Amino acid sequence: xxxxxxxxxxxxxxxxxxxxxxxxxxxxxxxxxxxxxxxxxxxxxxxxxxxxxxxxxxxxxxxxxxxxxxxxxxxxxxxxxxxxxxxxxxxxxxxxxxxxxxxxxxxxxxxxxxxxxxxxxxxxxxxxxxxxxxxxxxxxxxxxxxxxxxxxxxxxxxxxxxxxxxxxxxxxxxxxxxxxxxxxxxxxxxxxxxxxxxxxxxxxxxxxxxxxxxxxxxxxxxxxxxxxxxxxxxxxxxxxxxxxxxxxxxxxxxxxxxxxxxxxxxxxxxxxxxxxxxxxxxxxxxxxxxxxxxxxxxxxxxxxxxxxxxxxxxxxxxxxxxxxxxxxxxxxxxxxxxxxxxxxxxxxxxxxxxxxxxxxxxxxxxxxxxxxxxxxxxxxxxxxxxxxxxxxxxxxxxxxxxxxxxxxxxxxxxxxxxxxxxxxxxxxxxxxxxxxxxxxxxxxxxxxxxxxxxxxxxxxxxxxxxxxxxxxxxxxxxxxxxxxxxxxxxxxxxxxxxxxxx
Amino acid sequence: xxxxxxxxxxxxxxxxxxxxxxxxxxxxxxxxxxxxxxxxxxxxxxxxxxxxxxxxxxxxxxxxxxxxxxxxxxxxxxxxxxxxxxxxxxxxxxxxxxxxxxxxxxxxxxxxxxxxxxxxxxxxxxxxxxxxxxxxxxxxxxxxxxxxxxxxxxxxxxxxxxxxxxxxxxxxxxxxxxxxxxxxxxxxxxxxxxxxxxxxxxxxxxxxxxxxxxxxxxxxxxxxxxxxxxxxxxxxxxxxxxxxxxxxxxxxxxxxxxxxxxxxxxxxxxxxxxxxxxxxxxxxxxxxxxxxxxxxxxxxxxxxxxxxxxxxxxxxxxxxxxxxxxxxxxxxxxxxx
Numbered sequence: 001x002x003x004x005x006x007x008x009x010x011x012x013x014x015x016x017x018x019x020x021x022x023x024x025x026x027x028x029x030x031x032x033x034x035x036x037x038x039x040x041x042x043x044x045x046x047x048x049x050x051x052x053x054x055x056x057x058x059x060x061x062x063x064x065x066x067x068x069x070x071x072x073x074x075x076x077x078x079x080x081x082x083x084x085x086x087x088x089x090x091x092x093x094x095x096x097x098x099x100x101x102x103x104x105x106x107x108x109x110x111x112x113x114x115x116x117x118x119x120x121x122x123x124x125x126x127x128x129x130x131x132x133x134x135x136x137x138x139x140x141x142x143x144x145x146x147x148x149x150x151x152x153x154x155x156x157x158x159x160x161x162x163x164x165x166x167x168x169x170x171x172x173x174x175x176x177x178x179x180x181x182x183x184x185x186x187x188x189x190x191x192x193x194x195x196x197x198x199x200x201x202x203x204x205x206x207x208x209x210x211x212x213x214x215x216x217x218x219x220x221x222x223x224x225x226x227x228x229x230x231x232x233x234x235x236x237x238x239x240x241x242x243x244x245x246x247x248x249x250x251x252x253x254x255x256x257x258x259x260x261x262x263x264x265x266x267x268x269x270x271x272x273x274x275x276x277x278x279x280x281x282x283x284x285x286x287x288x289x290x291x292x293x294x295x296x297x298x299x300x301x302x303x304x305x306x307x308x309x310x311x312x313x314x315x316x317x318x319x320x321x322x323x324x325x326x327x328x329x330x331x332x333x334x335x336x337x338x339x340x341x342x343x344x345x346x347x348x349x350x351x352x353x354x355x356x357x358x359x360x361x362x363x364x365x366x367x368x369x370x371x372x373x374x375x376x377x378x379x380x381x382x383x384x385x386x387x388x389x390x391x392x393x394x395x396x397x398x399x400x401x402x403x404x405x406x407x408x409x410x411x412x413x414x415x416x417x418x419x420x421x422x423x424x425x426x427x428x429x430x431x432x433x434x435x436x437x438x439x440x441x442x443x444x445x446x447x448x449x450x451x452x453x454x455x456x457x458x459x460x461x462x463x464x465x466x467x468x469x470x471x472x473x474x475x476x477x478x479x480x481x482x483x484x485x486x487x488x489x490x491x492x493x494x495x496x497x498x499x500x501x502x
Numbered sequence: 503x504x505x506x507x508x509x510x511x512x513x514x515x516x517x518x519x520x521x522x523x524x525x526x527x528x529x530x531x532x533x534x535x536x537x538x539x540x541x542x543x544x545x546x547x548x549x550x551x552x553x554x555x556x557x558x559x560x561x562x563x564x565x566x567x568x569x570x571x572x573x574x575x576x577x578x579x580x581x582x583x584x585x586x587x588x589x590x591x592x593x594x595x596x597x598x599x600x601x602x603x604x605x606x607x608x609x610x611x612x613x614x615x616x617x618x619x620x621x622x623x624x625x626x627x628x629x630x631x632x633x634x635x636x637x638x639x640x641x642x643x644x645x646x647x648x649x650x651x652x653x654x655x656x657x658x659x660x661x662x663x664x665x666x667x668x669x670x671x672x673x674x675x676x677x678x679x680x681x682x683x684x685x686x687x688x689x690x691x692x693x694x695x696x697x698x699x700x701x702x703x704x705x706x707x708x709x710x711x712x713x714x715x716x717x718x719x720x721x722x723x724x725x726x727x728x729x730x731x732x733x734x735x736x737x738x739x740x741x742x743x744x745x746x747x748x749x750x751x752x753x754x755x756x757x758x759x760x761x762x763x764x765x766x767x768x769x770x771x772x773x774x775x776x777x778x779x780x781x782x783x784x785x786x787x788x789x790x791x792x793x794x795x796x797x798x799x800x801x802x803x804x805x806x807x808x809x810x811x812x813x814x815x816x817x818x819x820x821x822x823x824x825x826x827x828x829x830x831x832x833x834x835x836x837x838x839x
Contacts, residue, residue, distance in 0.1 A: 053726070074728030089726050091719035093786035094712075102716055103728040105709055113707045155727075 003062070004029055004163050004194040005050065005081065010059030012045055019045040020218045023059070027163060027194040032185060034205045034226060035198045037215035037238055043198050044086075046215070047165050050196075051083040052076035074103070082156025086167040086198075088148050092141030097123035099140050100155040126154045130184055146177035153184065164188065165196040170204060174289045175495070182208055202231045214238055249283070249438045249464045250482055251446045256280035258316065259450045260332075260419050262301060265310030270296040272474040274310070278419065278450045283441065285465030285482060286454040288494045293474040294454045295337070298421045302327045302334040314419070328357065330419075333412035335405075337424035337454075343408040346397035350389050351378035353396050353407050357415040381410035385440060402433025409440065420444065421452045426460065438464065458487045470494050529780050529792045531831065536799050543806035550809050557688065559798070559805045564673065564690035565590075565753045567797040569768060570775035571701045572745030574793045577776050578705075579738050580718040580785025581637040584769050585626060585644035586746050591765030592648040593619045593750030598661030598760035601669070608668050615754075616747035622648065623743020627736035649766060656762035663758050673755035690752045694794075697748055702790040704741075714738060718785025774821070775800055778828040799824065 003026045012020040020042045027033050035043050048054045050061070052070040060067050063079050070076050076083070090099050097120045098105075106118040123136035132150050140148055149169060156164055170178045185195055185208060197209060205212055209226035214237045221237050260278040265271055270293050278284050286294040299305045301312060303321040312319055314330045321327045327334070336343050344353055355362065355374050362377075364370045378392040385406045389399055396407055405425060412420060422441070426434045441464060445451055455461045461468055465482035470493035478493040543550040569586050576583045593615040601611040622644070629640040663669040672689060679686025705711035713734045716724040725731045754760045779796030781788025800821060807817045 051726075072728065073726050077728060085726070089720065089723035091716050091723050091786070093715055093719040098712065098716075102712075102724060105712060107709065114709060114712060 002029065002065070003027060004064065006060075006062040006065075007046065007050070008060040008062070010046070010049065010056045010061065012049060012054060012057050018218055020049075020056075023215070023218070023220050025213055025220060025223070027196055029162070029192045029194055030189045031210045032189060032195045032197055032208050034209035034212040035196055035215065036200070036205065036212060036234060041215040041238070042218040043215055044167060045218075047083060047167060047196065047198065050076065050081055050163075050165060052081075077159045077161075080160060080162040081165070082159055082161035082163065083165040084149070084152045084156055084167065084169060086171065088145070088152055090140045090148055090151060093139065095137050095139055096127075096134055096143070096151045096154075097136035099151055100126065100136075100158050102155075122158070123154070126158050130154060130157065130187070132180075132184075145172040146174070146180075149173070149181070150184075153181075157188075161193065163194050163196070165198070167198045168200065169197075170199070170201065172290055174291070178204075202234065205234070206231070248483065249442045250466045251281065251442055255282035255450075255466060256448065259314065261313040261316075262297075263311045263313075265297065265300060265312075266308040267296060267300045267305060268308065270474050271300050271307070274471075274474075274476055276469055276476065278452060280450055281445050281448050282466050283445050283451045283453060283464055283482075285461035285468040286452060286471060287456075287458060287461045287468050287490050288471035290456060292471040292494065294471050295423055296474070297471070298334055298423055298452065298454060302332060302421065304334070328415060328417065331417050332419045332421070333415065333417035334421045335408050335412070335423060335425065337427055343411075344396050344404055347395060349393050349395050350382065350387065350399075350407055351375060351392040354378040354381050354392075354410045354414055357411050377414055378410075381414060385410055385413075386436070400433065402436055405433075405437060406440065409444075418449045419452075420449055421454070423454045424456065425453065426455070426457070458490055461490070462487070472496050529789060529795065532779055532792055532795045532799065532828065535828070536795055536802065539799060539802050539806065543802070543809065547806070547809045550806055555805065555809065557686075557691075559801050560691040561673075561688050561756070562805065563797050563801040564688075564694040565749050565756070566768065566771050566775060566801065567694045567794055568697050568745060568749040568752060569772040570779075570793045570797050571698055571790055572742040572749075573769075573772045573776050574701070574779075574781055574788055574790055575705065575714055575738050576637075576742050577773070577781050577783060578718045578785060578788040579714045579735070580721065581630065581735070581738070582641065582773070582783075583623075583626065583739065583742055584638065584641040585622075585648055586742070586749075586772055587765040587768030587770075588645050588649040588652065589619060589622055589743060589746045589765075590750045590753060590768060591760070591762060592622065592652045593747040594754035594760035595652045595656045595661060595762050597751060597754055598663065599655060601666045602661050602663060605665065608666055611666070611669075612672075612751060615751045616744050619747025619750065620740045620744035623746070624736055624740040626743070627739030630739065631732035631735040645766070645769065652762040652765070656760060658762065660759040660761050663754065663760075669755055670758060671755070673752045690756065693748065693752060697745065698790050698794050701745070705790055710734070710737060710741070715786060718782075718787070720786075771800060774825050778825060780832065782832075796828075 005027045007023060007025040010020055010023045023042065023046055025046065037043050045054060049056050050070065052073045052075050055071070061070060062068065063081070068079060070079065070081070091102065094102070100123050101119055106115040106122065107113060108115040120136040127134050127136070130150065130153065134143070134147055134150060140151060143151065169181060173181065188195060199205060205226055211223055212226040212229065212234060213223040214221045214234060216238060257280050258277050259280050263275045265274040274297050276284070286297070288294050296305065300307045301321065303323045303326050312321055314332070319330050321330065324334070345356065351374055355377055359369065362370045362373050375392060381387070382389060382392055387406045387410070388403050396404055399407065425437055425441070441451060441453070453461065453464050455464070462482060462485055468480045468482055468485055468490065469476050470478050470480065470490055472494050477496045480489055549555060569590060573583055573586060596618040597611045597615040600606045600614040601608065626641055626644050629635050630637050674688055674690070676686040676688055677692065705714060713724065713729060716729060717731060717734060721731055753764070775796035776788070776793050777783060777796070778799055779789065779792030779794070781792060803821055803824060804817055807820060
């Protein structure tokens, strides 16, 4: 079989880490080859080697059968390898056309001036080929994420790429957008383009992939036929063990008294007339598509964004929350999906992060920090939550995603918060760490804390929650019991758009 | 009073997509602000709208305006250059060395100023791009270093251009006046406008300009797209340096001397002009026209307040407030969008 790209026994190490070891992988023309594995399995490293961002330490890379060294992104492009990174790499202030042709702008006037006309015409031609209607002169920052992604794809195609690498391209897309992306991928296949498709989503592999290669701990474990291989096989190869019982997480037993009641919460178009109640010991799930307004609800309650109207009661008494500080004083905590940006101070150590929300309690004489008390509290939580860290003096940036998440949880527990909002608590952490977080959520609920979990993974919401609230376009479109809800029922509510009057 | 009220009239509700980009609006707002200031001072003092005074404003804008145009490139690329003030002085001193100490012809003095400006800018660019020193620190270092070098080279004394009689031609004389007698705008002002027009063309029509925006918008994306980010950074800082050399010539010509102790503080006025003109300090957004308007706002304000006999201390207070208000206005508008 001819291959567009072949990787043979490639190895790559970073200081202290062996990222890739004896990795082999091939891509045929017109093939969609899925690449799966837990976080840290080496998928992105492998792709970055193909894209010329990293250099391999050993092994061979063959393009069209010839051995090559891909020294730079530019050389990868010249070899016909295009990559669409997970974090979109676009310049928001520039137009779509300017982004597509960055680094190889057409010029006129003895090469002195940019040829904006040709630039836009060329971009338009690429969009036409993809059958999408994006104006070449549209400013990228004004486009939706899905359309920005299409600009990225257009950019890759404009190099006449024969190989397209997509790193979790559907992470931020809704169903209709995913369908459009898949139809574009089908067109590309028909033209003989090979697609490497990195994903965590099993259903996508089943829908579009021809073959699937599974990576674990920097090695390629297996390459299988995507259609005929059962999902369970893929998962067990990814994890390297059979997953323990994937039963329900929500503790049995009736939740206690009501601790939080939100009535008629409104914030622009993002949050519209949201009302719900939360009980002691309860885990309440918020499901919905990206952009449905779940995060916005949490942020509005937490005082991070100003609300237009609405009433919030904590333990039965109406409270006024204008700032996050107010929310924390009332025992509310919000654990952001973006831990690095909003939850953790990564250059600081575990102890500092655990105690930072409650530093004012550790003052001696109102001025000096009581170092021993700080350490005691931090040690206590590290033990209670089983944070894997060599010591409480370890900088948090050196911890794994799951352990970082635990440190953030510890911070709010140390602050006596008993109403906890978890926004995508397992995003970006691997299957093993996920199970740990689930156990922790269950323990927290059993201890009588009230928990809201926002999650885009339906199986996760269903396992975790006593009740599931589904949102669409800023409204709560329905409530389902966690036990007995089906993915179909949730999706129906999540796509239940408002019938537009007028 | 009406004239003052108009530009700050209640903002129209912004439900639908904006008709103008945020940058265009900031420019219009800055321009309206400049008009408001002009109208205000015209009404407040009969001396303001005199030809001599207007020319004075133009002349005093030329140096800061040219510096600010250079800074516009750097700031749109998400960099900063704190050394432009002392770099300007350094180029003036080098020009003095070539013309006065060595007795070379005028043209070589001009070349020297621009060359040393570009060269020094290139050094800053290399320190930033290759040594990865943050621009703020790199150019803070360059600011002090150049100040010291200028003093050492000039031996702590001004260098006068008495042996180069044509030197005043650069800034003070009026080429236009020789053709149209009543339009005797000083050459310095002419140079400001030429520099601004060329800069606007480079920024909007050339590869360099495109990469200035690309770097400021998302440097990593540009790098991954195969753009030689380091190279273009060096080019941007070199260009800024060359433009500082032009400013050095302007100020030396106006004072008929290179004053080695001068210069520090000019960088902040230049950055202020850029920011008032709507260029984002976080990069990716900005225009030369905005910067020119920003420069004129600062110099008109200074001039008008002086004519109204406002103490210099208070002039600073007002300028400071204007900077904060201008940027706050920008933030408010962006929050609404």
